[in-house]
Amino acid sequence: MxxxxxxxxxxxxxxxxxxxxxxxxxxxxxxxDDRLSPDGSGSAMSRQLYFKELFRLQGELVKLQDWVVEKKLKVAVLFEGRDSAGKGGAIKRITQRLNPRVCKVVALPAPNDREKTQWYFQRYISQLPAGGEIVLFDRSWYNRAGVERVMGFCTDYEYEEFLRTVPDLERMMISSGVILIKYWFSISDDEQYSRFMVRIHDPLKQWKLSPMDLEARRLWEAYTKAKETMLERTHIPEAPWWVVAANDKKKARLNCITHLLDQIPYKDIDHPMVTLPARVHNPDYLRGPVPPQMYVPEVY
The missing domain is CATH 1.20.5 (Single alpha-helices involved in coiled-coils or other helix-helix interfaces)
Incomplete structure (x- = not known):
């Protein structure tokens, strides 16, 4: 050889x-994800089929990313749902193989004192995509129709004003060229209870449970009512809501990614052949030694 x-x-x-x-x-x-699942799988779908389909879909997401960059598209995807509904897991699988400079995740914290005095949408508007970008909102301006409404963080007037104006705002986004896609991850009462119990008993996941999450669990019915009102009043032809059945995490991820790919017609982008250039060798260059104490101990 x-x-x-x-x-x-x-x-x-x-x-x-x-x-x-x-x-x-x-x-x-x-x-x-499955560490404490009773049957060790957490899904009715086999791991082999799940991985096969996930890797195939992630390959398509890379093609979509290339198309977005080539055509300077502006894509904003909203992920909403109850605590533990699986929004974060779906977002991770979407971004896993993509360029973080193209596909960005926005998960804004609670507004600070200055932001509370601004126009409600202001801090979200600044996060919208420019040409050639995909922005995934892990919760969005719809906080006002959910947690803020149920927990009393906004007034009745602010809540009604939000529901009245958000359809017009989203129509303006779309008119400006933004492709807006809205997902609601839907889980049952029993499924949320099971996922919360897993988090309580899993030391690696306890950090995911905040006092706010526990209060939201207590107020399940109030959140249900707020969700129904939100979907009824903000489901518009230009920016409809898409509900993801999320009791089965694996199926939810695959279904969401498949649907997302279907929302944006894309084609393969031809890329020039990449050839590595010959490395320059300088005969006068001598690589200096690295002191042993600078190395991370090789425990493994």
């Missing part, structure tokens, strides 16, 4: 290891 063949063989070996490592990353997240 020539040295060139050996180099190519080694390259393929390294490429295969990199692909397997990428798959391991997803497997790690799945095992973390």
């Amino acid at each position: 020539t040295s060139k063949h050996k180099e190519i063989t080694e390259w393929y070996k390294r490429a295969r290891e990199d692909i397997l490592d990428s798959m391991d990353e997803e497997l790690e997240m799945e095992l973390d």
Whole structure:
């Protein structure tokens, strides 16, 4: 075997290891999700089918990303739903293989004192995508129709004003070229209870439960009423709501990604062949030694 063949063989070996490592990353997240599930799976779908479809869909997301960049599209996707509905897990799988400079996640904290004096939508508007960007909102301006309404963080007037004006605002976004897609992740009362119990008993997930989450659990019916009102008054032809059945996390992710891909017609973008340039070798260059104490201990 020539040295060139050996180099190519080694390259393929390294490429295969990199692909397997990428798959391991997803497997790690799945095992973390399912750690305390009674049947060890957390889903009626087999892992093999799930991984096969997820990797296929993530490949399509990369194509969509290239199309968005090429055509300078502006894509905003809203993810709403109850606590533990699986919004974050779906967002992770969407962004996992994408360029973070193109596909960004926005998860704004509670407004500070200055932001409370601003126009309610102001801090969200500044996060909208520019041309060639995808922005995923992990909760959005619809906080006002949900948590703020139920917890009393806004007045009745502010709440009604929000429901009255948000359809017009979204129509303005769309008129300006923003592709706006809104998802509601829907889970049952029993399923939320089960997921909360998992978090309570899992030391790696207890941080996900805040006092606000526990209060939201107590006020399940109030949240249901607020959700129904929100969907009724803000489901408009230009920006409809799409409900994701989310009791099964794996199916919810695959269904959401499939639907998202269907919302934006895209095609493969031809990329020029990439050729690595020959590295410059300077005979006068001597690489300096790295002191041993600077290295991270190789525990593994």
